[in-house]
Amino acid sequence: MIGRRSPSQQRSKDEAEKPFWISYADLMTALMVLFLVVMAVALLAVTRTVSERERREAEHKADIDHCMALAVEAAKRHDGVRVDLRRNVIDFGDRARFAFNSSTLSPEQEGVLRRFVPELLSLAESASCKRVLKRIVVEGYTDKTGNYLTNLNLSLMRSQRVLCAMFKTNGPSPLTDTQKKAVRDLFLVGGFAFNSSKDTPEESRRVEMRIEFLGINEKRVEPSQDTSGDFGTCAI
Numbered sequence: 120m121i122g123r124r125s126p127s128q129q130r131s132k133d134e135a136e137k138p139f140w141i142s143y144a145d146l147m148t149a150l151m152v153l154f155l156v157v158m159a160v161a162l163l164a165v166t167r168t169v170s171e172r173e174r175r176e177a178e179h180k181a182d183i184d185h186c187m188a189l190a191v192e193a194a195k196r197h198d199g200v201r202v203d204l205r206r207n208v209i210d211f212g213d214r215a216r217f218a219f220n221s222s223t224l225s226p227e228q229e230g231v232l233r234r235f236v237p238e239l240l241s242l243a244e245s246a247s248c249k250r251v252l253k254r255i256v257v258e259g260y261t262d263k264t265g266n267y268l269t270n271l272n273l274s275l276m277r278s279q280r281v282l283c284a285m286f287k288t289n290g291p292s293p294l295t296d297t298q299k300k301a302v303r304d305l306f307l308v309g310g311f312a313f314n315s316s317k318d319t320p321e322e323s324r325r326v327e328m329r330i331e332f333l334g335i336n337e338k339r340v341e342p343s344q345d346t347s348g349d350f351g352t353c354a355i
Contacts, residue, residue, distance in 0.1 A: 286351075
């Protein structure tokens with residue numbers, strides 16, 4: 120009949136179209152598989168990155184904990200010295216307190232500090248501390264008597280006086296030149312006026328040593344290359 124397709128013509132057209140549709144379906148399947156592969160690789164990379172960061176954080180914390188544990192052990196060998204693990208602070212108690220409006224340490228107090236500081240220098244050379252230790256800050260404090268700037272200056276003088284005791288050439292338990300160089304490279308002074316005052320004025324007039332640690336990605340600042348051994352002197 121004119122205008123009517125024969126069955127053979129219809130089958131020929133269908134068969135001609137089939138390869139195109141099959142290829143399109145295969146292409147979509149391949150693209151979906153490729154997408155899934157890319158997502159899987161990306162997810163794996165993210166997981167590895169997170170795992171690596173978590174591993175580094177855990178190792179960093181373990182080093183800090185071990186370093187502070189060494190500080191606690193060192194403090195136990197010296198009467199009156201204790202470690203505040205919450206603040207990473209070494210508290211000398213009565214062994215490093217000052218008279219009212221004074222920045223003078225007694226010879227006995229200087230001896231206590233000079234006997235303890237080598238413990239810190241030895242601690243700093245341990246494997247765990249070497250990886251994370253940034254510096255040790257000697258912090259001076261005052262009581263609440265007096266104005267802010269006067270007390271700030273007094274607190275700085277107190278912390279400086281501790282460093283001066285480290286570099287004295289006379290008195291009990293003097294440090295070696297090697298130890299003095301390590302103190303110069305590792306220690307820093309700071310003053311805090313009457314911030315963080317204690318329960319009594321006597322307890323507030325003190326110095327503490329705060330152990331600071333590097334951040335996970337923080338780089339240590341290289342110490343001075345001065346090897347002259349001329350440390351200077353402190354004014355009386």
